[in-house]
Amino acid sequence: MAANTSELLPQLFRLEYSKMTAVLCRLFGLQHMETAEDIVSETFLKATEVWSAQGIPENPTAWLYTVAKNKTKDYLKHISIFETQVKGALTSGETQAETDFDFNPQSISDSQLAMIFAVCNPANSAASQICLALQILCGFSVEEIADAFLSKTETIKKRLLRARSNLRNDNFQIRQLQEATIKERLDVVLRTLYLLFNEGYFSKSNNHLIRKDLCSEAIRLALILTENPLTNTTQSNALLALMCFQSSRLDARANNEGETVLYEQQDKNLWSKELIEQGNYYLVHACSGNEVSKYHLEAGIAYWHTTPTDNNKWSHILQLYNQLILIEYSPMTALNRTFAFAKVYGHQPGIQEAEKLGLSNNSHYHSLLGYLYAETDTDKAIAHYQQAICLTKSTAEKKTLMKEINRLLL
Amino acid sequence: MREFILIFRNSTNSHDNPSPEQLQERMNWLAGIAAQNKLADKGNRLSASDAKTVKPDMVTDGPYTEIKEFISGYMILKAANIEEAVAFAQANPVLKAGGNVEVRAILRPEEKS
Known part of the structure; x- marks a missing residue:
């Protein structure tokens, strides 16, 4: 565990913010995305206050989940009182069903998958989808996104606002991800994750850390796809294999001055054997059918680059x-x-x-x-x-x- | 830019056991056009054996018409003019094997010839 709150919280924020908002978004529906984000932000704010005064709790993640859960229940109770008194619309049974939720590994992973499909909305341009993915799925700040894209923060802010309003108006059924929706949107999802990875791998940004972050986030999201039977297709595996092979050279590709080291001049000892092996694993899975997609071909090329x-x-x-x-x-x-x-x-x-x-x-x-x-x-x-x-x-x-x-x- | 179809003719079946070098050469030719963003349709290879010619009074085996030469495949490319399309055709490996390539502009709806 990190020594103090100011070190631990940013790490936890990056890890947990997107998970918690995903679960709450799925509970509330995309129309109320901001409410979900507000509750999670308030949770982190409370953590800052309480932890710096009383010290870090035994299990910080569980603490965050409990606080977020209580805040959500309070919110739903409040809404329910409002709705029944003002509109008389909600029956108590329905409200009960809605408050019945939990931050467990299964609900987190289901919610994250649903959020990936919600964010990769063809109503938004590919560039907007990547920005949204970074903000909503990866917990990046507007400043970090702007740094990755070499854009002004104002530009990114505007792009995100427009993209989020498209998401809200789309009426995407996030609660129960339908098989038909998955089939229809999987191509867009794969493409967005592919572009998100490339943004990191070929980024114009000189910030090596941000670039590595983008790549590892793209891998994390692609992994979620391979963990669900409906999205564990040969193309998803091919994309993940490609990402692993490319990432294996990330450390060899930049020298201490941040300059790009050409392939032929790279120190091959810096290539990550672990990532190459993972790439091989997913490439084998990708080749279990007859399908040859662009991800298969690119993964194949990346494979040959790992064999000098x-x-x-x-x-x-x-x-x-x-x-x-x-x-x-x-x-x-x-x-x-x-x-x-x-x-x-x-x-x-x-x-x-x-x-x-x-x-x-x-x-x-x-x-x-x-x-x-x-x-x-x-x-x-x-x-x-x-x-x-x-x-x-x-x-x-x-x-x-x-x-x-x-x-x-x- | 307009579209031209390239029709490949052979007197021998070029799909029957091509060597890896021949395959690589054909692929390089096709991909070289795609790399210039001038490929409109990579087309298809046509079977030499599963083929019939239908005439008003009869159906004959094989793709042969009067001469002993048949269409082995086609593809469609984009070129500024027919000279450019011809230059692409001249580099096609089919010519080395005694085949020939017919180059035809694809007519737009309003065109007559």
Whole structure:
């Protein structure tokens, strides 16, 4: 246990806030999301007051649950008196059923799953869904979200307000998550978790801790999906495998100065063997059917990246990228495919393939060409690296590219 | 940008035991077009054996018409003009095996020819 309240509470907040609001949201319905959040916030406020005066209780989490539960019961009693006296609408039986709830592992996990599906609402843009997920499912503050997105807090606040009002008006049945709803929305859920992870993994933010947080939160949410039979699909497993493989390199990818360390220069001892093994486990589950989704292909690519020794590695990776680009075009996939192509067939054919892509406004396009020209044409390589520096917004990437130019000038 | 269909013709069945290298080459060609965001429809391969030709008075086995050459598959790409579509077709590995590729612009509803 942490020594004092000021150290323990932020940790507990991050762990428990989203769980508790999920359970209460499911009890009240999404229309009353703010009430649920108010009760949980008040609970934490009370914890701050009581714990700093009387010391931390034996079991802090249980303490939080009890206080939240009592506050909720009080609230429901109050509402019930109001409703019966003013409207005469509620029978006592119904109120009884509503107050009958608990913060136990099962109700927490059911509620969190329901909240994931509520938040990943196609009525909101993908970017808004990620913001909502960070706030509601992960307990991030507006400032932390703004830092992750490199946006102003005002922008994030506005985006969240709009997104939350869409959630309230959606009439989503959160109490009893229907199988049909799950089937209908699972694609959107997977996509949002995928983007949430990528936001952390490829983030422009220089805050390495926030980036790691985003990745581990995405993994936590994907795990919830694999723990429920209805959402434990091969695609969910493939996505989770992808996240595990990518996360295994998080510590090797950034040096002490916060610069990105290129794959080939990474210290492979820093790769997490545990996460690679977990990735393997979920990849096996993902491949139990015949389905090949983009998550399967990306997990396959990420798997090969964890195996530095195999001779045919790049040929396998190219094949997977070939399939991936047929499923869905994206400039990043096109560039990564071309990198793999050059690894298999050589830099010269790679340059020819790259120059056809028509992505001259993309910084990664120029850094790829810089890399491919580096051995044969230093001037062209430097020119491309310089264009990449002009186009990228990431300071970490600018630094890395400057290093490459300096290396070529030697 | 407009859409062009590429129709692949062969005199031998190209789906019968292609080598891994041949497969990789075909895949590279197709994915190379997709990487330029110019793939409209990856199309399909067509069976050489499960095939009939239906005429007013009879049904014959096989996809053969008058010449001993049959369509083995098709795909649809996006290109600025027919010259660009032809350039894509010229890089298709089917040409190495004695096949040929027919390139046809897909007509828009208001077009006549």
